[in-house]
Each structure stands twice: as C-alpha cells, then as structure tokens.
Amino acid sequence: MRVALLCPDMSNDSTERIVAHLRAWIAAAPAGARLPSSRALTRELGVSPVTVQKAMHQLNALGLIETRPGVGTFVRAGRPPSPVDFGWQTGALGTPRVRIPSLSSTQQVVSPDAIALHSGYPTRELLPTKLVQTAIARAARSASAAARSPAGGLPELQTWFANELAGATLAGAPPVTGRDVIILPGSQSGLSSIFRAVVGPGQPLAIESPTYWGAIVAAAQAGVVLVPIPTGSDGPNPETVDDVLRRSGARAFYAQPTFANPTGAQWSPERSRAILDIVRNRRAFLIEDDWAHDLGIDADPAPIATHDTEGHVIYLRSLTKSVSPALRVAAVIARGPVRDRIFTDLAAETMYVSGLLQTAALEVVSQPSWRAHLKRLRMELRTRRDFLAESVAEHVPQAHIENVPAGGLNLWLRLPQATDLARLSRDTAAHNVFIAAGDEWFPAEAASPHIRLNFSGPEPERYPEAARAIGVALTAQGC
Amino acid sequence: MRVALLCPDMSNDSTERIVAHLRAWIAAAPAGARLPSSRALTRELGVSPVTVQKAMHQLNALGLIETRPGVGTFVRAGRPPSPVDFGWQTGALGTPRVRIPSLSSTQQVVSPDAIALHSGYPTRELLPTKLVQTAIARAARSASAAARSPAGGLPELQTWFANELAGATLAGAPPVTGRDVIILPGSQSGLSSIFRAVVGPGQPLAIESPTYWGAIVAAAQAGVVLVPIPTGSDGPNPETVDDVLRRSGARAFYAQPTFANPTGAQWSPERSRAILDIVRNRRAFLIEDDWAHDLGIDADPAPIATHDTEGHVIYLRSLTKSVSPALRVAAVIARGPVRDRIFTDLAAETMYVSGLLQTAALEVVSQPSWRAHLKRLRMELRTRRDFLAESVAEHVPQAHIENVPAGGLNLWLRLPQATDLARLSRDTAAHNVFIAAGDEWFPAEAASPHIRLNFSGPEPERYPEAARAIGVALTAQGC
Numbered sequence: 029m030r031v032a033l034l035c036p037d038m039s040n041d042s043t044e045r046i047v048a049h050l051r052a053w054i055a056a057a058p059a060g061a062r063l064p065s066s067r068a069l070t071r072e073l074g075v076s077p078v079t080v081q082k083a084m085h086q087l088n089a090l091g092l093i094e095t096r097p098g099v100g101t102f103v104r105a106g107r108p109p110s111p112v113d114f115g116w117q118t119g120a121l122g123t124p125r126v127r128i129p130s131l132s133s134t135q136q137v138v139s140p141d142a143i144a145l146h147s148g149y150p151t152r153e154l155l156p157t158k159l160v161q162t163a164i165a166r167a168a169r170s171a172s173a174a175a176r177s178p179a180g181g182l183p184e185l186q187t188w189f190a191n192e193l194a195g196a197t198l199a200g201a202p203p204v205t206g207r208d209v210i211i212l213p214g215s216q217s218g219l220s221s222i223f224r225a226v227v228g229p230g231q232p233l234a235i236e237s238p239t240y241w242g243a244i245v246a247a248a249q250a251g252v253v254l255v256p257i258p259t260g261s262d263g264p265n266p267e268t269v270d271d272v273l274r275r276s277g278a279r280a281f282y283a284q285p286t287f288a289n290p291t292g293a294q295w296s297p298e299r300s301r302a303i304l305d306i307v308r309n310r311r312a313f314l315i316e317d318d319w320a321h322d323l324g325i326d327a328d329p330a331p332i333a334t335h336d337t338e339g340h341v342i343y344l345r346s347l348t349k350s351v352s353p354a355l356r357v358a359a360v361i362a363r364g365p366v367r368d369r370i371f372t373d374l375a376a377e378t379m380y381v382s383g384l385l386q387t388a389a390l391e392v393v394s395q396p397s398w399r400a401h402l403k404r405l406r407m408e409l410r411t412r413r414d415f416l417a418e419s420v421a422e423h424v425p426q427a428h429i430e431n432v433p434a435g436g437l438n439l440w441l442r443l444p445q446a447t448d449l450a451r452l453s454r455d456t457a458a459h460n461v462f463i464a465a466g467d468e469w470f471p472a473e474a475a476s477p478h479i480r481l482n483f484s485g486p487e488p489e490r491y492p493e494a495a496r497a498i499g500v501a502l503t504a505q506g507c
Numbered sequence: 508m509r510v511a512l513l514c515p516d517m518s519n520d521s522t523e524r525i526v527a528h529l530r531a532w533i534a535a536a537p538a539g540a541r542l543p544s545s546r547a548l549t550r551e552l553g554v555s556p557v558t559v560q561k562a563m564h565q566l567n568a569l570g571l572i573e574t575r576p577g578v579g580t581f582v583r584a585g586r587p588p589s590p591v592d593f594g595w596q597t598g599a600l601g602t603p604r605v606r607i608p609s610l611s612s613t614q615q616v617v618s619p620d621a622i623a624l625h626s627g628y629p630t631r632e633l634l635p636t637k638l639v640q641t642a643i644a645r646a647a648r649s650a651s652a653a654a655r656s657p658a659g660g661l662p663e664l665q666t667w668f669a670n671e672l673a674g675a676t677l678a679g680a681p682p683v684t685g686r687d688v689i690i691l692p693g694s695q696s697g698l699s700s701i702f703r704a705v706v707g708p709g710q711p712l713a714i715e716s717p718t719y720w721g722a723i724v725a726a727a728q729a730g731v732v733l734v735p736i737p738t739g740s741d742g743p744n745p746e747t748v749d750d751v752l753r754r755s756g757a758r759a760f761y762a763q764p765t766f767a768n769p770t771g772a773q774w775s776p777e778r779s780r781a782i783l784d785i786v787r788n789r790r791a792f793l794i795e796d797d798w799a800h801d802l803g804i805d806a807d808p809a810p811i812a813t814h815d816t817e818g819h820v821i822y823l824r825s826l827t828k829s830v831s832p833a834l835r836v837a838a839v840i841a842r843g844p845v846r847d848r849i850f851t852d853l854a855a856e857t858m859y860v861s862g863l864l865q866t867a868a869l870e871v872v873s874q875p876s877w878r879a880h881l882k883r884l885r886m887e888l889r890t891r892r893d894f895l896a897e898s899v900a901e902h903v904p905q906a907h908i909e910n911v912p913a914g915g916l917n918l919w920l921r922l923p924q925a926t927d928l929a930r931l932s933r934d935t936a937a938h939n940v941f942i943a944a945g946d947e948w949f950p951a952e953a954a955s956p957h958i959r960l961n962f963s964g965p966e967p968e969r970y971p972e973a974a975r976a977i978g979v980a981l982t983a984q985g986c
Contacts, residue, residue, distance in 0.1 A: 055681075055816045112681050114818045114843025120758050120790050121848060125707045128851045135658065149655050161647045164863065168643035176628050176832040179614065202591050213692050213835075216858040224728075228604045229708065242858065249703075249855035279599050311599050337534045339593045353655040354863035356692075364593025369600060372607045376728035377856070379695040379721065384643065384833035385861060 046075060046083040054092050059105040063093060126229075128248045132241045133453070134464050134482075143487065143494040146462040148289070149353055150437065150484035154408060156392065156401040160352045163391035164384075172383035179375045181211025181359070182386045188393065189345060189359040196334045204333075208363050210371050213381045215319065215346040215358040218370075219243055221377060222315055222342055222360065223250035223282075225369040232278040236264060238440075238469035238478070240289045240317065243282055247471075254471040257281070259288065261431030263295035266302040273310045280313040280342075286329045287320035290440045290469045290480040292433020300332045308340050313366065315342045320436045322350035322402055325410045327434035339364035347389050349437070350402070357381065357389040412483040413439070416491045420481070423495035426502045427479075437484040440466070444507040447477040455501035461494045525554060525562040533571050538584035542572060605708075607727045611720045612932070613943050613961075622966065622973040624895075625941040627768070628832055629916065629963040633887060635871065635880040639831045642870035643863075651862035658854045660690025660838070661865045667872065668824060668838040675813045683812075687842050689850050692860045694798065694825040694837040697849075698722055698761075700856060701794055701821055701839065702729035704848040711757040715743060717919075717948035717957070719768045719796065722761055726950075733950040736760070738767065740910030742774035745781040752789045759792040759821075765808045766799035769919045769948045769959040771912020779811045787819050792845065794821045799915045801829035801881055804889045806913035818843040826868050828916070829881070836860065836868040891962040892918070895970045899960070902974035905981045906958075916963040919945070923986040926956040934980035940973045 050063075064072065069080045084101065087093045095101045134148045172182070180186060186206035194203040212218045219242065227233045229251030235243065237256035247254055255276040257264045263285060273281065283303075285295040295303070307314045314332060321329045333343035339362070346358035362370055392398055416439055417432055427441040443449075449465040456463055466478030479498075483491075529542075543551065548559045563580065566572045574580045613627045651661065659665060665685035673682040691697045698721065706712045708730030714722065716735035726733050734755040736743045742764060752760065762782075764774040774782070786793045793811060800808045812822035818841070825837035841849055871877055895918055896911055906920040922928075928944040935942055945957030958977075962970075 052816055056814055112817060112842070114845075116790050117818055117843045117845050120792070121705065121845060124704075124848065128855050130851065135655075137657070152654070164647035165644050168640045168647075172833060175631070176614075178616070213861075214858060217856060220856045225603075226600065245855045249852060311595050313599070335535055337531060338591060339596055353859075354651060354861050356859075356861045363591070364596045366593075366596050366600060369603065372609065373728060376607050376724045377696060377699045379693060380832075380835075382692075382833050382835045382861070382864060385864070 043079050043082045043086070046073060046079055047086050049073075050083060050087060051090075051092065054087070054103050057103050059103055061103045063101040063103070065100070126248055126251045129241075129245050129468075132245075132464075132468050134241070134468070136462065138462050139460070142460045142462055143490045143497075144462050144485040145481040145483075145494060146464040147482055147485055148349075148437070150349060151486040153486070154405060154484055155350075155352055156398065157352075159392055159395060159397055159401065160355060160388070163388040163395075164355075166391055167384050167387035170387055172387040175383055177380050177383035177386060179380050180207075180371065181209065181381060182383060182390070185211055185357070185386045185390045186359075188390055189361060192345075193331060193333055193343065193361060196331065202337065202363075204361055204363070208361050208367060210360050210362075210367070210374060211381050211386060212358040212360060212374065213378055213385075214348055214356040215317070215344050216242055216246060217374065217378060218344050218358055218360045219246035219317075220249060221370055221373040222344070223247050223252050225373040226280050226313055226315070226342065226366060227252040232276040234269070234272050234276060234278040234281040235471055236283050236288065237471050238290055238466065238474070239282070239471065240284060240319070241468040243317065244468075244471050247282075256471045258475075259283075259291060259293060261291060261293050263288070263293045263299050264303070266299060266306055269303055270306045270310070273306065273312055278312065280315055281307060282315040282317065284317045284319060285332055286318055287323060287433055287436035289319060289436060290438050290466065290478070292431050292436050292438060292440060294327055294434050295332075297330065300330070301335065304332055304335055304340065308338065312340070313342050314340055315344065317344045319344075319346055319349065321345055322347075322405075323409065323437060324435040325406055325413060325433070329435070333361065339366065342366065342370070347393065350405070351389055351392050355385050355389045355392070357385050409435075409437070409484065412488045415488060416481060416483045416495075419491040419495035420498075423492060424499040424502065426499070426507045437482050439481045439483060441479050441481065443477045443479060443502065445476055446505070447502065447507055448505060449477050449479070451505065452479070452498070452501050455504065456494075456497050459497040459501075461497040463498065522558050522561045522565070525552060525558055526565050528552075529562060529566060530569075530571065533566070533582050536582045538582055540582045542580040542582070544579070605727055605730045608720075608724050608947075611724075611943075611947050613720070613947070615941065617941050618939070621939045621941055622969050622976075623941050623964040624960040624962075624973055625943040626961055626964055627828075627916070629828060630965040632965070633884060633963055634829075634831055635877065636831075638871050638874060638876055638880065639834060639867070642867040642874075643834075645870055646863050646866035649866055651866040654862055656859050656862035656865060658859050659686075659850065660688065660860060661862060661869070664690055664836070664865045664869045665838075667869055668840060671824075672810060672812055672822065672840060675810065681816065683840055683842070687840050687846060689839050689841075689846070689853060690860050690865060691837040691839060691853065692857055692864075693827055693835040694796070694823050695721055695725060696853065696857060697823050697837055697839045698725035698796075699728060700849055700852040701823070702726050702731050704852040705759050705792055705794070705821065705845060706731045706757075711755040713748070713751050713755060713757040713760040714950055715762050715767065716950050717769055717945065717953070718761070718950065719763060719798070720947040722796065723947075723950050726761075735950045737954075738762075738770060738772060740770060740772050742767070742772045742778055743782070745778060745785055748782055749785045749789070752785065752791055757791065759794055760786060761794040761796065763796045763798060764811055765797055766802060766912055766915035768798060768915065769917050769945065769957070771910050771915050771917060771919060773806055773913050774811075776809065779809070780814065783811055783814055783819065787817065791819070792821050793819055794823065796823045798823075798825055798828065800824055801826075801884075802888065802916060803914040804885055804892060804912070808914070812840065818845065821845065821849070826872065829884070830868055830871050834864050834868045834871070836864050888914075888916070888963065891967045891970075894967060895960060895962045895974075898970040898974035899977075902971060903978040903981065905978070905986045916961050918960045918962060920958050920960065922956045922958060922981065924955055925984070926981065926986055927984060928956050928958070930984065931958070931977070931980050934983065935973075935976050938976040938980075940976040942977065
C-alpha cells in the first residue's frame with residue numbers, strides 16, 4: 029500500500045492534513061499493519077520530520093497506532109471505527125432542485141394492538157389471500173418466472189385491462205386495445221411518469237384539492253407546479269375547472285372521479301360529461317386515477333375513460349389495494365402520441381415489470397372466485413363504513429361527516445376550525461388510536477381541519493373505542 | 508343526454524362544427540338512440556334550421572344516422588368505429604423536454620430457432636430455476652405476500668446486502684449497515700433516481716464510454732448532461748478521470764469497475780484505489796454499478812465501495828441477472844445525506860417494492876445451494892466464453908477481441924473501421940443470427956465499430972455457426 033496514492037495533493041505542510049490523510053490510510057489498513065517509517069513519510073509526503081512526528085503523536089493519542097520501540101509503528105488492533113463526517117456531501121449536492129415531501133403519516137408502522145385508522149391499505153382479512161397464494165404458486169411454475177417480460181407488459185394482462193375498460197365503453201367510441209395499455213410496477217410509478225412526460229418540470233398541473241397525497245408527492249418529484257381545484261362531496265365544480273384550466277394554461281387535470289381519496293366523492297354522470305367536455309375544449313388531458321375501481325359499496329365505478337373518443341383521458345388502474353400489496357401491478361391506458369411519451373419515460377425508469385407478478389395478478393382476476401371475493405368485500409366494507417360512521421356520530425359530535433362515501437376505504441371528517449391537528453394525532457396515539465391528519469391531502473393550504481379515518485384496517489369492533497378517544501381528545505382542546 | 512353539454516362554445520354558425528359535435532354525440536350514444544328533433548337542435552345549438560338540415564345530410568352520407576320518416580332520426584346500428592385523429596395531442600404536448608432513446612436492440616424478441624447473441628439476459632438453464640420456484644412458493648405463504656413492505660425495503664434483505672459488502676470491507680472502514688441500503692424494483696430505477704437526486708437536470712455526469720446503454724437511457728430521462736470518459740480493457744485512465752472531473756465540474760462518475768458491460772474490463776486494485784482518491788479529492792461521487800457481482804469467471808469482484816471511508820461511493824447491486832429476471836430486486840447502498848436524497852426520490856417514484864419479491868430473493872441467496880449454483884454458473888460461463896472466443900477467432904478473422912473478460916456475460920469485438928454495423932446486423936439476422944451493434948453503448952460517437960456478443964443465451968453449441976455467419980457478412984462488406 030503506497031501512501032502517495034492517498035496524498036496526491038500534499039503540498040501544504042500542515043500537521044492536520046497529514047493526520048487526516050494518515051487516518052484515511054489507517055482506516056483502510058488491516059489491524060496490525062505497519063506504517064511506513066518516519067523517514068519514508070517525510071520523503072513521500074514532502075514534509076518536515078517535525079511535522080511527521082507531531083502527526084504520529086496525535087494518532088497515538090487518538091488510539092489509532094501503537095509504537096513498538098526499535099520495531100516500528102503499527103495500526104492498533106481493536107480500534108473503534110471512527111464516526112464519519114459526511115458534511116462534504118451537502119456541499120457537493122447543493123440545495124435540492126425540488127422539495128419532495130417526506131413519506132406520509134399513513135405509512136407509519138404501529139404496534140399490533142393499536143387501532144389503525146391511519147393506514148391506506150386493507151387488512152389481510154379483506155384480501156383474497158388464498159386466491160393470491162395459489163396464483164403465485166402457479167405463476168412460479170410458469171415460464172414467466174424465468175423470463176424477461178416485454179417493456180409494455182405481458183400481452184395477456186394488457187388485454188385484460190383493455191377489455192375491462194372496453195367492456196364498459198359506449199358503442200361507437202373506438203375501443204381500447206391491449207396496445208394502449210402499459211403495465212406498471214404499482215400506480216405510483218405511473219403518476220411519476222405521467223407527470224414527467226405529459227406536464228414536465230415548471231409546468232402547471234391542475235389537481236383536485238384535497239386529493240391523494242401520493243399524487244402530490246409524485247408531482248413534487250416531477251417538479252410540476254400544482255394548481256389546486258377545490259373539490260367536495262360531488263367532485264369539483266365544472267366552471268371552476270374551466271376557469272382554472274383557462275387561467276393557468278394547464279394542459280392536464282389530475283382527478284379521482286370515483287370514490288376519491290380522501291373525500292369519497294363520486295362525480296355524477298352529468299358532471300363527468302361536463303368536465304370531459306371542458307377538458308376536450310381546452311385541448312387538455314384528464315388524468316383519471318381510478319384507484320377504487322374494485323371498492324364500490326353502494327355504487328359501481330363508471331370510468332370517464334369509457335366516454336373518451338379523442339384520447340383526452342389518461343386512465344390509471346391499480347390492483348394493489350384489491351388483490352394484494354405484494355402483487356404490485358397497475359396499468360396506465362392512453363391512446364395516441366401521449367401513450368408513447370409515457371411509455372418511453374416508463375421504459376427508461378423501470379425497463380419492465382416482473383413477469384411473476386403480472387402472471388399471478390392475471391391469474392387472480394381471471395378466477396370466478398375473484399368476482400365472489402369482490403361481492404363479499406363490498407358487503408364487508410359497507411358494514412365497516414356504517415359502523416365507523418355511527419361510532420363517529422355517537423362519540424365525536426364535533427366532527428362533520430361531509431359524505432358517507434358510496435365506495436372506497438375512507439371517512440373524511442371535518443373538524444372545528446380551531447382544531448390543532450398535530451396535537452389531536454399525538455393525543456389519540458397516546459391512547460393507541462392512529463388517525464391521519466388531513467393536511468397531507470392538500471396541495472396548498474387546507475381551508476379547514478380534517479382527519480381521514482380508514483375503515484379497512486384490523487379489528488373493526490374497536491371503532492367505538494377509537495371514536496371515543498378522538499372525541500375526548502377534541503374536547504380536551506376545547507372543541 | 509343533453510346536447511348542450513357537448514357544445515358549450517357553439518357561437519360560430521358553421522355546418523362543419525355542428526357535424527363535428529354531433530359526431531361526438533353519436534360516438535358516445537348507443538346504437539339506435541334517437542337524435543333530438545331538428546327543432547330542438549336549432550334551439551339548443553342556436554343555429555339556423557338550414558344549418559341543422561345540412562349537418563343531418565352529411566351525417567346521413569357518412570352512414571352514422573338513419574331517418575325514419577314520421578318517426579325520427581336514429582344512431583345507425585353496426586357503424587364502424589371511426590378512426591381517431593390524435594393530432595391535437597402533439598400540439599398539447601409540445602416538443603419533448605428530453606429525448607430518451609428508444610429501447611435497445613438487445614431487448615428484441617427473436618424466434619426460438621434463432622441464435623440469440625444480442626440479448627443481455629441469461630437463458631433459463633443458467634438460472635437457479637428450481638431454487639427460485641421453491642423460494643417463491645415459500646414466500647407466497649409468508650406474511651409478506653399480503654403486507655405492504657417498508658419504503659426502504661424488508662429489514663432482513665437490507666441487512667443481507669449490507670453484510671455482503673461489509674464482509675469485504677477493509678478493517679477500520681466504518682461498516683455498512685442495513686440502514687444504508689435501499690431496496691429497488693430493479694437497478695434501472697436506481698439509476699434513474701441516483702441521476703435525478705445526485706446530479707439533476709442540466710448538470711454534468713461523467714460516464715465511461717462505452718458503457719451500459721440502460722445508464723445512458725436513464726441519464727437522458729433524468730436530463731443530465733453526459734461527459735464521456737474513454738475506457739478500455741483496463742478501465743479508464745485515472746489522469747483522464749481527474750481531467751474530465753476538473754474540466755466539466757461533474758460531481759459524479761458512473762462506472763462499472765467489475766466486468767464492465769460491454770468491455771468486460773475489471774479495474775486493477777491500483778487503478779481502483781487511484782480513481783477513488785481522485786473522486787475523493789474532487790469531492791465527487793463514484794456511482795459504482797456492480798452489475799456482474801455474481802458473474803465472476805476467472806476473477807472475483809472487489810467492490811471499490813469496500814474502500815470507501817467517507818461516503819464517496821454510491822453502490823448499486825442487482826440480483827436480476829443471477830437470480831431471476833422475474834425476481835426484480837436490487838439495492839443501492841449509500842451513506843450520509845446522499846442516501847437520504849436518493850431515498851426520497853425513490854420513495855416518491857416507487858413507494859415500496861413487493862414484499863413477495865424481496866422475501867423470495869432473500870430466500871434464494873440464503874440457501875447453501877445458491878453458492879453451489881454460483882460455482883456451477885462460473886464453470887459454465889467459462890466454457891461458453893472460451894468456446895465463443897475460439898469460434899470468433901476461427902471464423903471472424905476481421906474481428907479483434909480486445910479483452911477476454913474475467914467475468915460478465917459478453918465478448919466485445921472491435922471490427923474494421925469501414926464496417927457498416929446496421930448492414931451487418933441485418934445480414935446476420937437474415938441468417939437467424941442476432942448480434943448487438945456497439946453504438947448503443949456509446950454516450951457520444953463510437954470511435955470505432957464494435958459488436959457485443961452475449962455468451963449466456965440458449966444453444967452455445969451453435970457458436971461456430973453464428974461466428975461463420977458474422978464472418979461471411981463482414982467479407983460481403985469487403986472487410
């Protein structure tokens with residue numbers, strides 16, 4: 029090991045620098061390694077013998093070396109690894125180009141005995157676990173487990189997604205085909221790629237407010253400028269949509285028209301038609317995130333994409349929430365040049381999606397028992413939703429349920445204007461009840477405090493207990 | 508269905524516009540639907556009866572409607588879906604911000620009887636298929652198959668990756684821990700996120716030339732400016748690295764120091780040390796893509812990351828090529844603030860990686876038979892590499908093998924300067940032999956024509972046949 033390699037720029041004769049460089053040498057050397065002689069160091073580093081001596085003294089004091097008189101100087105065995113200062117990285121990296129919010133509180137991992145109303149994912153009992161396990165085992169034996177799948181996805185799965193949408197498409201509208209479908213490793217990648225490819229950094233994107241926090245995070249990462257459109261239990265006002273698109277010049281509007289997260293809103297057919305017309309007249313895109321397609325309770329999904337005759341709708345559909353979070357498979361469906369833009373970005377980002385996951389997901393949704401599962405899920409979600417809403421009505425008189433949603437997994441509660449949400453979350457957590465503070469769903473300010481309660485977690489029988497804890501914590505705030 | 512919603516902007520009294528809007532209405536209507544009466548249309552659209560009559564005439568001529576006298580006008584059944592013009596999208600999208608190269612020719616799907624030397628993925632026989640199938644079946648029964656996994660990855664898998672690197676780390680250097688590891692859905696996502704988070708759009712990134720085409724694609728997508736550093740069978744010249752970093756101001760250097768794709772180069776320990784010193788002195792990052800960690804033939808990998816004491820190396824390690832393309836799992840290992848930057852970008856992009864894939868991958872690499880498989884793979888790759896090199900030497904006298912690689916999956920052949928690579932690929936493909944033209948591995952111009960031949964595809968016994976086809980095609984070009 030030659031010291032010189034570590035010190036090519038050793039012109040400044042300062043003890044500190046010699047010490048720093050010898051520390052790096054020592055850190056890389058095995059315990060017991062012999063240091064070059066003082067004479068060699070003097071020569072190789074081009075410094076005075078006094079400087080070398082001072083440096084050795086310091087290294088000895090740091091416990092990094094030991095000198096055996098008449099033998100030499102050695103790297104000390106059993107020395108503790110020195111803590112590393114990574115400060116130089118901050119200088120090298122500079123200020124981040126975009127500020128991406130840190131992960132959502134909905135992703136917080138809580139103890140098993142907690143009442144988890146904060147998470148966005150259904151508990152195991154609501155998933156078709158047996159069906160998924162069988163499908164995975166079968167997929168593992170198929171050729172897909174050892175092969176690279178095409179960049180756009182397995183053709184059979186592309187066709188399945190296309191048929192699902194085409195089956196609902198109005199007669200006369202050109203039907204979607206498998207070629208219009210791009211398979212994704214989860215819908216989050218789709219959001220990122222769509223925002224990059226269709227909007228681009230520095231450009232405006234209209235977005236519902238409140239809306240899914242993951243979309244807000246993906247937009248920040250893509251560097252797009254969010255333009256909020258207020259939405260309520262009926263969806264956004266078409267005139268506002270038109271006004272925002274006109275004033276901002278946004279070429280795309282991200283929305284969840286079916287059982288929106290967090291509001292639960294489902295747009296009426298008239299409103300859907302009106303907003304699609306506005307988007308069309310503005311020569312813009314509607315990014316329709318149909319996240320809750322399988323999660324209807326009192327209503328069925330009616331994707332706006334089925335009315336799209338001219339390629340204005342970019343449709344996003346995920347299986348993660350209804351099939352399994354382990355089978356992360358989603359699809360984006362788009363037609364025309366915009367499909368190619370999104371595809372190119374996605375291919376550069378993900379190359380391809382595991383054929384195992386695609387084969388297993390297709391196997392699940394092709395089984396007759398998948399339909400039976402969705403029917404049971406619907407009944408179970410209805411019971412849970414109603415029980416949670418009743419528990420809230422009884423124990424949280426301060427909360428206003430804006431909309432008992434016809435589908436999805438969440439209740440969205442408006443709280444008194446003076447509510448301190450951070451304190452509320454802390455206080456309920458102290459009683460082992462976890463809720464999601466509403467702020468994360470707002471791209472800008474929240475006009476009023478909200479919380480989101482998910483009714484697909486474990487132990488629904490504890491909803492009254494959870495509601496009581498929320499009510500008590502609100503009362504303690506004087507609400 | 509009200510027509511008015513479709514025509515909010517119907518002030519211009521032109522037949523063409525009425526026709527266009529009625530066509531949209533008809534496209535969205537079921538066959539047999541009754542059109543509003545001419546009187547109603549006149550009133551609702553605010554146009555003259557003559558205009559409505561003219562429009563109806565055109566729609567009739569187009570076969571879209573039929574009039575039953577005295578009854579009404581109806582949407583014609585069985586009309587063909589009209590071809591859609593998506594031209595408006597190009598106007599809405601504008602010119603792409605970045606030009607991302609389309610997918611590589613290495614991803615071309617060829618017929619099963621072809622000799623496929625173009626692909627980058629090992630054939631099924633070289634993969635531990637039984638081991639993978641068993642691991643997937645076992646993982647499917649585990650809790651991970653129904654649960655969301657943490658954003659950074661499953662802790663056990665993070666620890667496995669950390670231990671692999673820490674086991675080789677020099678004593679004294681602070682060992683990598685699981686917390687430094689971020690699990691990825693394939694290394695391509697890692698490249699994209701690293702380039703975005705560490706370099707950023709418009710900023711320079713030093714890169715070996717030639718190098719992995721997927722890195723070039725990811726760099727284009729991230730909008731970074733590539734600064735090529737020529738590399739050969741020993742890796743790049745350290746002085747050139749220093750010079751390029753100094754002149755370009757690049758804060759990062761992407762390289763494959765171990766069995767580089769496509770050259771097969773492995774940097775000597777001296778060169779590795781020298782380049783790490785240069786990177787450190789320039790306060791830059793070395794993005795070490797250890798893609799062939801499991802693919803050593805005559806040599807073992809010696810990651811430069813094991814010498815890194817101050818967080819200068821961002822280390823990328825994938826299991827896709829050695830375990831299974833269906834178990835897309837990779838890891839990026841980085842320490843300090845740069846780890847957090849990459850993590851934030853990745854979390855916004857992928858949210859989390861399927862727990863099923865992570866559990867199955869960990870299961871595979873934890874089995875004793877995994878080590879046994881790697882030993883067999885090494886022998887098999889040696890046989891194939893040597894047989895392909897001999898076949899080329901015998902049948903392609905025009906080609907120069909710059910380096911018989913000590914690992915990896917590829918031979919990199921230099922061809923006579925006058926070679927027309929596109930023609931060569933076409934001519935060999937006509938004889939069912941698929942090769943990869945070298946251009947895709949160059950971030951800028953290729954100084955001379957090369958082809959890459961992969962020796963991990965099916966049917967190695969046909970190498971002489973393939974080599975003959977290449978030799979004949981070169982001769983036909985007068986080379």
